[in-house]
Amino acid sequence: MDSSEKYSLFETKRDRGRHFRRLFSISVFVAICFIWAYRLTHIPTNHGLWAFLGLFAAELWSGLYWLLGQALRWNRVFRKPFHNTLSQRYENSLPGVDILVFTAEPVIEPPMMVINTILSVMAYDYPVEKLSVYLSDDAGSEITFYALLEASTFAKHWLPFCKRFKVEPRSPEAYFTIYVSSTPHDLNHAKDLAAIKKLYEDMKKRIEDAIKLGEIPSKARSKHNEFSQWDSYSSRHDHGTILKILLHPNDSHSKDVDGFVLPTLVYMSREKRPQYHHNYKAGAMNSLLRVSSMISNAKIILILDCDMHSNHSRSVRDALCFFMDEEKGQEIGFVQFPQNFDNVGKNDLYGNALSVLMEVELHGADGYGGPLFIGTCCFHKRDALSGKKFNNGLYKNDWNDENELIKANLQELEAESKALASCNYEENTLWGKEIGAIYGSLVEDVITGLWIQFQGWKSVYYNPTRKAFLGIAPTTLLHTLVQQKRWAEGEFQILFSKYSPTWYGHGKIKLGLILGYCHYNYWATTCCPMLYYSIIPSLSLLKGISLFPKMSSPWSIPFTFVILAESTSSLVEGLILGGTIQGWWNGLRMWLYIGTTSYPFAFIKVVLKFFGLSDFSYNITTKIIQDDVSQRYEKQVMEFGTSSPFFTILTTIALLNLFCLLATLKELPLSEGMGFQVLLCGILVFINFPIYQGLFLRKDKGRLPSSCAIKSIALALSSCILFKILN
Numbered sequence: 256m257d258s259s260e261k262y263s264l265f266e267t268k269r270d271r272g273r274h275f276r277r278l279f280s281i282s283v284f285v286a287i288c289f290i291w292a293y294r295l296t297h298i299p300t301n302h303g304l305w306a307f308l309g310l311f312a313a314e315l316w317s318g319l320y321w322l323l324g325q326a327l328r329w330n331r332v333f334r335k336p337f338h339n340t341l342s343q344r345y346e347n348s349l350p351g352v353d354i355l356v357f358t359a360e361p362v363i364e365p366p367m368m369v370i371n372t373i374l375s376v377m378a379y380d381y382p383v384e385k386l387s388v389y390l391s392d393d394a395g396s397e398i399t400f401y402a403l404l405e406a407s408t409f410a411k412h413w414l415p416f417c418k419r420f421k422v423e424p425r426s427p428e429a430y431f432t433i434y435v436s437s438t439p440h441d442l443n444h445a446k447d448l449a450a451i452k453k454l455y456e457d458m459k460k461r462i463e464d465a466i467k468l469g470e471i472p473s474k475a476r477s478k479h480n481e482f483s484q485w486d487s488y489s490s491r492h493d494h495g496t497i498l499k500i501l502l503h504p505n506d507s508h509s510k511d512v513d514g515f516v517l518p519t520l521v522y523m524s525r526e527k528r529p530q531y532h533h534n535y536k537a538g539a540m541n542s543l544l545r546v547s548s549m550i551s552n553a554k555i556i557l558i559l560d561c562d563m564h565s566n567h568s569r570s571v572r573d574a575l576c577f578f579m580d581e582e583k584g585q586e587i588g589f590v591q592f593p594q595n596f597d598n599v600g601k602n603d604l605y606g607n608a609l610s611v612l613m614e615v616e617l618h619g620a621d622g623y624g625g626p627l628f629i630g631t632c633c634f635h636k637r638d639a640l641s642g643k644k645f646n647n648g649l650y651k652n653d654w655n656d657e658n659e660l661i662k663a664n665l666q667e668l669e670a671e672s673k674a675l676a677s678c679n680y681e682e683n684t685l686w687g688k689e690i691g692a693i694y695g696s697l698v699e700d701v702i703t704g705l706w707i708q709f710q711g712w713k714s715v716y717y718n719p720t721r722k723a724f725l726g727i728a729p730t731t732l733l734h735t736l737v738q739q740k741r742w743a744e745g746e747f748q749i750l751f752s753k754y755s756p757t758w759y760g761h762g763k764i765k766l767g768l769i770l771g772y773c774h775y776n777y778w779a780t781t782c783c784p785m786l787y788y789s790i791i792p793s794l795s796l797l798k799g800i801s802l803f804p805k806m807s808s809p810w811s812i813p814f815t816f817v818i819l820a821e822s823t824s825s826l827v828e829g830l831i832l833g834g835t836i837q838g839w840w841n842g843l844r845m846w847l848y849i850g851t852t853s854y855p856f857a858f859i860k861v862v863l864k865f866f867g868l869s870d871f872s873y874n875i876t877t878k879i880i881q882d883d884v885s886q887r888y889e890k891q892v893m894e895f896g897t898s899s900p901f902f903t904i905l906t907t908i909a910l911l912n913l914f915c916l917l918a919t920l921k922e923l924p925l926s927e928g929m930g931f932q933v934l935l936c937g938i939l940v941f942i943n944f945p946i947y948q949g950l951f952l953r954k955d956k957g958r959l960p961s962s963c964a965i966k967s968i969a970l971a972l973s974s975c976i977l978f979k980i981l982n
């Protein structure tokens with residue numbers, strides 16, 4: 256700790272193992288250069304020239320891409336806030352915080368999940384009069400609104416309960432699940448727990464009944480005239496702004512059972528009309544940014560997806576340590592927390608824990624001026640998100656609230672806020688271009704964070720030991736592949752936009768960060784080496800074309816070294832992060848599956864869009880699954896179930912490798928030069944075991960449909976035969 260850090264509200268530590276890591280990276284890079292050298296010096300003169308050159312191209316790109324990835328490992332930093340110091344200095348002058356929560360689909364984002372998230376953040380350990388929670392509902396669902404109404408009543412009991420017993424986590428559902436088996440020792444606690452649990456269960460039943468019946472109980476409807484806002488609602492794509500301030504300090508009913516004020520709570524469904532593009536979540540963010548500026552106008556904003564509940568009541572204070580630091584806090588535009596999930600299981604079947612991103616790469620980006628904005632679990636300075644530039648020396652944090660401006664009359668406040676969420680508000684403005692969340696990308700988060708950094712702001716990554724947020728990751732193979740496709744598509748498209756880090760970022764953000772962004776931007780392009788590597792070397796076995804050095808030749812050393820170094824280091828990294836060997840193997844499989852399905856589709860989509868032949872669409876990730884699917888997920892059985900072009904590709908590649916391996920084994924012993932190829936083919940077969948099971952061995956509903964089996968057998972066989980004849 257240097258002397259300036261003594262007064263600081265946070266400290267920054269560098270990765271202690273960096274010298275070793277760097278040495279290791281350099282040695283891998285040297286080996287990669289040797290592989291390139293081998294390709295350059297061993298170009299075959301006749302047999303298999305094209306296959307060989309293709310492999311060279313694949314290795315050239317993989318090597319360069321690997322280099323981009325190193326930028327995210329080179330300079331990792333770790334942050335630690337001092338929340339006690341914050342309290343000592345600023346307890347009475349903490350700034351307001353607006354929490355913006357987003358939902359868009361009541362069926363795949365169930366209202367119960369949404370209100371659990373809402374309740375968890377309403378119960379933050381933070382002065383309530385400074386806390387405002389907003390829900391943006393892009394479906395404009397009456398049921399979601401009804402659930403929020405119920406939550407606003409339940410909060411009157413839940414918040415005092417949380418504070419009295421210092422409850423963690425503060426999402427009721429998560430808390431009750433943890434306490435299901437263990438009753439607290441304290442008698443009062445046990446009594447209150449039983450009472451609050453009953454209130455919760457009753458509320459849950461009312462909401463779930465309303466969902467089942469498809470209508471709001473008439474009692475609630477007659478009691479709350481807000482439902483009349485739905486009278487002119489024709490569909491989720493065509494309705495006026497619906498807005499309701501459910502709780503507000505100016506409203507005398509906004510008190511909890513102990514008589515204390517509750518945080519502000521607002522429901523908003525922005526106006527939607529078919530002739531206006533609504534820009535998905537970015538559009539919702541911008542509407543809510545304006546609406547919140549009218550109602551509470553807090554200087555700090557937390558952006559949260561509806562499935563990410565708070566897991567620690569202190570997180571707001573932790574985030575403020577960065578913003579409020581007298582010296583370094585000025586330039587900090589946003590503080591990103593990791594996106595963690597509570598449903599990935601210990602072996603992480605679909606690689607959804609994103610642990611490399613969360614535990615390694617974002618720390619690396621932080622070392623070069625700031626992590627990416629990943630769309631949720633992120634605290635922003637309102638100034639930075641509203642398009643303001645950071646000018647060193649000119650910009651000064653000012654935490655004084657201007658709440659005096661805010662109207663006392665709630666109806667007037669509602670009416671004025673409504674106008675800010677209308678479709679035509681943004682016409683001829685810079686919203687979505689330079690102000691607020693940036694439009695036109697499927698990863699509105701990344702492009703928005705990039706834009707903020709271009710404006711001179713830094714960002715910070717804080718990864719606390721106790722997870723700050725927990726959400727829901729996809730739980731089927733297809734959902735994962737679709738999500739990954741959306742991300743890769745969005746990332747790749749940034750390169751062709753005017754926000755491209757390579758062109759626009761030059762001189763604005765550090766080179767290390769530009770390379771780091773590129774690592775994600777070029778995700779989709781890795782489909783080329785991936786597809787090539789998983790098809791051509793195996794097919795070449797059929798013709799006896801040798802594409803790698805003999806195992807006994809010294810040229811085999813760099814190949815062996817790269818394979819061993821990369822696989823063991825990822826295994827060790829995984830184990831250190833608390834993973835398992837099985838989890839590592841699953842991750843490897845998903846890397847292959849995503850690279851050969853999500854990425855090629857994303858790649859093609861962006862190229863088509865470039866020529867004006869296609870457009871983007873945002874598929875919202877499903878957060879719930881049927882019971883039988885969920886049981887298979889628990890048992891870590893891979894879920895297929897339907898036919899999809901993604902699955903056809905996967906099964907074709909799996910079968911093709913199986914055929915090639917069988918054909919090769921029949922002809923063993925092979926010439927000595929084929930060792931690497933047989934090994935590669937063997938690993939591909941081994942890793943694809945769940946596919947063969949899904950095709951031939953399983954009987955449950957999650958197996959691969961027979962249509963898929965027929966298609967892929969035909970495709971795999973004909974490619975083998977064609978390759979054999981034509982080459």
Ligand SMILES: O=c1ccn([C@@H]2O[C@H](COP(=O)(O)OP(=O)(O)O[C@H]3O[C@H](CO)[C@@H](O)[C@H](O)[C@H]3O)[C@@H](O)[C@H]2O)c(=O)[nH]1
Nearest residue numbers: 357358359393535536539560561629630631697698875876
């Ligand atoms: O038109 C839309 C579409 C989505 N959402 C909300 O946006 C959030 C993220 O959508 P989801 O489908 O859950 O995205 P993920 O697959 O989890 O995607 C990740 O990646 C997205 C960018 O692709 C980020 O916005 C997310 O924060 C991040 O969690 C959810 O709360 C949605 O309700 C809207 O409000 N309006």
Ligand SMILES: [Mn+2]
Nearest residue numbers: 560562727876
């Ligand atoms: Mn999500």
